[in-house]
Amino acid sequence: MTTSFITFRRAGPYSTVQDMGRTGHQSVGVPESGALNRFALKLGNRLVGNPDHAAGIEICMGGVTVSINTTRRVALTGTVDSTLLITDAYGHQMEIKANRSVTVRAGLSIMINALSDTNTAYLAVSGGIGTPLLYQSRSTSPNAMIGGWQGRCIADGDQLPLLDDQSADTSENMSEWMIENPDMFAPKDMFRVVLGPQDNRFTEQAITTFLSSEYTVSPLLNRMGMRLDGDLLTHIDNADIASDGIVTGSIQVPGDGMPIILLADHQTTGGYTKIATVIQPDIPALSSRKPGQAVRFTAVSVDEAETLSRQAEDQFQAMLKQMVAPPPVIDIASLYQLGDTTGD
Template sequence: MSKVTVKIGGLLTTVQDAGRIGYQKYGITQAGVMDEESYCYANALVGNPQGSAVLEINYMGPDLLFEDDTMIAVTGADCELTINGNSVAINESHLVPAGGSLRFVRLKQGVRAYLAFGGDIDVPVVNGSKSTFIKGHIGGFEGRQIKPKDVFSLQALRPFKKRVLAAEFKPALAQEVTLRVVLGPQDDYFTEKGVETFFSDVGYTVTRYSDRMGYRLDGPAMEFKEGADIISDGTVMGSVQVPKDGKPILLLADRQTTGGYTKIGTVISADLPLVAQLAPNAHIRFTPISLEEAAKAGRTYREKLTRAQMYLA
């Protein structure tokens, strides 16, 4: 077992994995990583099994001190990193020597980065996951973000192997995106004009009232036939909820398990990694896609992740 000491915690750095699946019926949110694609690449770069826990880093990253030689990799947002003061690249595996430090100097593009260690982060498994849900004080490191002077352990450290993510797998970090949406389950609560507004070229802007729970968007209001209220039903990551002001909220990893406002549609899973890297003032347009097209896009997305894992094996 090897210890990692936190010198600087960063703005919001938490332990996350693939999420707490199967517990929404008990009112426990899924949590987990926001950018699944970057998360998968980070684990592949250090040779971890998929589903292993990583650190999700929001905007400003941590400064960490390592007790033993440790393999690391950072993916997702474009960050400036140093190991013992020397600049290193993201999307590659690196060795931090015993007694060495890893520092996140600054964020250049995107919002969220993923730090994987060649080994297992030693925190409790809660309902099948190590993911942190801060509002519920569940999982991760004591149910919270990491802070200065925290010390956590890594188990089963892996020997260093140099791996570099191929250019075809490097994520898009654009701040203007088009997201594909499957309509429903409450699209019939909107007038024809309301649906047209949602898919208009004007689009929506990500506001500062956005976090891991969801992105509140600003733009043209959608028109309802009668109102926005429904009998509360389940939510999924990517649900586009529309409250009575007619402006969408894109629900994400820490979303509520059920909601009492209409959901006009759902962003397909293949496009959610784009969402995770959007900062306030980013611009979103929505475009409709059929269930069959969404399933095909999902298969293509999964095949891409599998190809990357095989390439890095």
């Protein structure tokens, strides 16, 4: 049996293997990790016929070119406007929209240019990425140097193993899918938060400022956290607390008064005050924000946050139910094979 792998001709600035994360081990310092935009990776997996927990490639900013040595279905998700550019050995090119799967013949080049409407997108491959499991997850946590491909971001020239695509063994016509309305992935700038757990350590003015002013995503952005620029948030006394646990979405404000939203690879404990927490269903859209873009906050109660989580899941499931067969794409590989028969 031949080993299938995906080769990164250009890896992009911060591409990693991600799945739904290794939840449940933060008490020994292991970050939860996993896709920043869980909805997008799950959708990608559904489009290519994978289980939800299959690992895909999280792409940051874009600039990625890959090829796969076996025929596979792929899908780009987490974006509305960006596309896959598929090129054969003759330079024939076709452009495939996001949020649909497409069957790509072995060896063709698959390119994702600079992402236009998001900072984070996902490339799902049928079968899924086959890097080793650690605590039941293949997710990469580059700062903790664990998971994914050698515990690090993918580099130019890396070849990552793929798991077998069970559905591909016999069928030349692997089923392709698309969603018609990817509105769920449209950009947003307003994010809902629950105040606390240390909102009592800030002045009333700081809380008002936090909820009324516009912040900008700083270039200091990675999978651990998103630093924001904007109005200072003043502590009553200081920014230090007895170190405690952190959830993804926690907004930490250290002594300099500038908020940092902690993302999937955040350190498991921290010693700075946390003014609020972005609610779970808003984290995917938050992680789509690019440096320089605006971010604003509005407060909701815990009950509302929990209800909004359930509503977002219902919306996502409803979207999955609307998966349809996409219009056929012209298979350039068979076109040039046809051409070959005439000789040259």
